Amino acid sequence: MAKTIKEINERIKKGKAVVVTAEEVIELAGKKGVRKTAQEVDVVTTGTFGPMCSSGAYFNFGHSRPRIKCGGGTAYLNNVPAYGGFAAVDLYIGATAIPDEDPKNSVFPGEFNYGGGHVIEELVSGKDVQLVVTTYGTDCYPRDKLETWINIKDLNEAVLFNPRNCYQNYNVAVNLSDKVIYTYMGVLQPRLGNATYCSAGQLSPLLNDPYYKTIGIGTRIFLGGGIGYVSWNGTQHNPTVKRGKNGIPTSPAGTIAVMGDLKQMSSNWLKGASFTGYGGTLTVGIGIPIPILNEEILKYTTMKDEDIKAQIVDYSQSYPQVQPGSLGEVNYKQLKSGSINVNGKKARTGSLSSYAKAREIANILKNWIGKGTFLLSEPVAPLASADSGVTFKLLKERPLKKSRRK
Amino acid sequence: MKKKRVVLTFPPDMIDQPITYHLVKEHDLMINILRANITPKEQGRLVVEMIGKKSSLDTGMAYLSGLGVEVQPLAQDIKWHEKKCIHCTACISICPSGALNVDREEMLVTFLKDKCIACELCIPVCPYRAIEIQF
Ligand code: SF4
Ligand code: SF4
Numbered sequence: 410m411a412k413t414i415k416e417i418n419e420r421i422k423k424g425k426a427v428v429v430t431a432e433e434v435i436e437l438a439g440k441k442g443v444r445k446t447a448q449e450v451d452v453v454t455t456g457t458f459g460p461m462c463s464s465g466a467y468f469n470f471g472h473s474r475p476r477i478k479c480g481g482g483t484a485y486l487n488n489v490p491a492y493g494g495f496a497a498v499d500l501y502i503g504a505t506a507i508p509d510e511d512p513k514n515s516v517f518p519g520e521f522n523y524g525g526g527h528v529i530e531e532l533v534s535g536k537d538v539q540l541v542v543t544t545y546g547t548d549c550y551p552r553d554k555l556e557t558w559i560n561i562k563d564l565n566e567a568v569l570f571n572p573r574n575c576y577q578n579y580n581v582a583v584n585l586s587d588k589v590i591y592t593y594m595g596v597l598q599p600r601l602g603n604a605t606y607c608s609a610g611q612l613s614p615l616l617n618d619p620y621y622k623t624i625g626i627g628t629r630i631f632l633g634g635g636i637g638y639v640s641w642n643g644t645q646h647n648p649t650v651k652r653g654k655n656g657i658p659t660s661p662a663g664t665i666a667v668m669g670d671l672k673q674m675s676s677n678w679l680k681g682a683s684f685t686g687y688g689g690t691l692t693v694g695i696g697i698p699i700p701i702l703n704e705e706i707l708k709y710t711t712m713k714d715e716d717i718k719a720q721i722v723d724y725s726q727s728y729p730q731v732q733p734g735s736l737g738e739v740n741y742k743q744l745k746s747g748s749i750n751v752n753g754k755k756a757r758t759g760s761l762s763s764y765a766k767a768r769e770i771a772n773i774l775k776n777w778i779g780k781g782t783f784l785l786s787e788p789v790a791p792l793a794s795a796d797s798g799v800t801f802k803l804l805k806e807r808p809l810k811k812s813r814r815k
Numbered sequence: 816m817k818k819k820r821v822v823l824t825f826p827p828d829m830i831d832q833p834i835t836y837h838l839v840k841e842h843d844l845m846i847n848i849l850r851a852n853i854t855p856k857e858q859g860r861l862v863v864e865m866i867g868k869k870s871s872l873d874t875g876m877a878y879l880s881g882l883g884v885e886v887q888p889l890a891q892d893i894k895w896h897e898k899k900c901i902h903c904t905a906c907i908s909i910c911p912s913g914a915l916n917v918d919r920e921e922m923l924v925t926f927l928k929d930k931c932i933a934c935e936l937c938i939p940v941c942p943y944r945a946i947e948i949q950f
Binding site: 591602604683684686 | 901902904905908909919939940943
């Protein structure tokens with residue numbers, strides 16, 4: 410019998426909802442069968458905790474006396490440049506921004522010890538952060554310089570807003586060249602010395618709802634330790650990639666844009682990360698509840714690590730040069746075992762996304778729902794799915810000198 | 816027989832001297848070089864395992880100190896900050912000694928100090944700077 414989100418919420422309020430994690434549901438369905446499990450279970454919780462570029466936060470720091478306008482000037486938070494080109498005292502700090510004076514890769518490989526991701530982590534943890542604004546004065550905003558400490562508790566609004574998070578599946582990165590390479594997939598040893606991956610597999614939110622049948626715009630989620638929402642599809646959303654017979658994409662596919670009140674979040678679940686030779690980013694914790702509306706939706710949540718496949722990609726040549734071609738397909742059970750076979754060679758595996766933390770998030774969310782403090786929301790619009798025709802395009806370059814503006 | 820893992824730091828002018836030879840020959844020690852890092856005109860670092868009688872180890876160490884070689888026990892060299900670790904396992908695929916290891920059930924990472932050969936390969940790998948060299 411099909412259920413509705415409204416009915417599930419009624420049960421959550423009464424403390425009667427049956428909530429299990431995306432790991433527990435596998436075992437449960439194995440014992441009781443899909444049909445019975447779908448009748449019994451109301452919600453399956455998922456989780457992921459990994460480095461997610463295209464993350465950042467915006468906030469309003471309040472008007473100074475006299476007034477100042479960041480727009481048209483420059484703004485720095487702990488020496489990291491923030492974007493202020495949209496108002497007077499609103500700023501957006503991006504996760505991959507780094508201080509102007511960072512040596513970057515001029516001493517290779519650069520360390521990138523501090524960046525926008527670390528600023529967000531420090532803000533969230535309640536630490537004071539330095540703000541320096543330099544701009545031009547106007548009749549209504551006369552001031553041209555501001556130097557002050559700010560603290561999250563004094564900000565008017567502080568919102569985490571990540572235009573692309575939660576990748577549905579990802580590549581497995583290897584290095585076929587003769588030298589060590591430093592990538593956003595970590596340090597890759599030469600000649601297939603190791604392999605890195607970045608997904609929580611069977612716990613990962615979008616892999617548990619591969620066709621976005623329940624996750625849509627407006628879905629309430631666990632975000633950075635607080636409550637957030639899916640606000641749009643993520644950038645590079647690519648729902649039409651090849652899928653297995655089980656419906657699960659076998660390469661990077663869907664993404665979501667998420668937002669939520671930064672003031673409720675915690676530095677346990679938002680961490681600045683430094684990728685040697687590459688740059689900084691933010692590691693974000695996300696958990697999404699999946700309402701078990703029918704058997705089909707339940708069935709998707711019972712997919713195991715061995716049912717989820719990913720492509721092995723060479724990051725020394727094919728990734729940077731955008732040459733198509735996979736060195737093979739492996740599943741997450743193999744990846745999690747500690748080694749995989751690539752081109753007849755055994756490569757040891759390491760993950761960038763923390764499975765232990767993903768499990769913790771799925772359990773926290775399960776707890777919140779169990780206690781009745783977190784209700785499910787009805788999406789207000791769906792995400793483009795496999796039949797949408799939406800694809801992720803490469804750039805068609807039109808050199809500035811030769812072509813005219815159309 | 817006793818075993819000792821130490822980090823030897825040589826001043827630049829001593830890099831070309833047959834020190835390990837003397838340790839073997841005159842102090843009756845077995846020397847296992849775990850890692851060598853020598854750059855011309857700079858100081859050299861050697862991570863070695865010395866095996867021998869306690870008395871031989873003592874005289875061997877005294878010989879090295881006398882030459883101006885800095886001797887540090889290896890275990891103090893690398894520190895893993897458990898609180899900073901998010902248990903991602905990125906370091907697991909490169910640690911050659913198994914010092915950084917993961918419980919595959921719990922997917923939690925631990926650091927076994929005794930196994931660490933201070934190769935430092937994990938240092939640039941950890942995005943949270945949870946592993947640190949301590950001098
Ligand atoms: S790379 Fe760093 S954070 Fe990840 S498991 Fe190793 S020590 Fe922990
Ligand atoms: S220094 Fe790091 S990589 Fe090398 S053995 Fe020790 S823990 Fe492993």
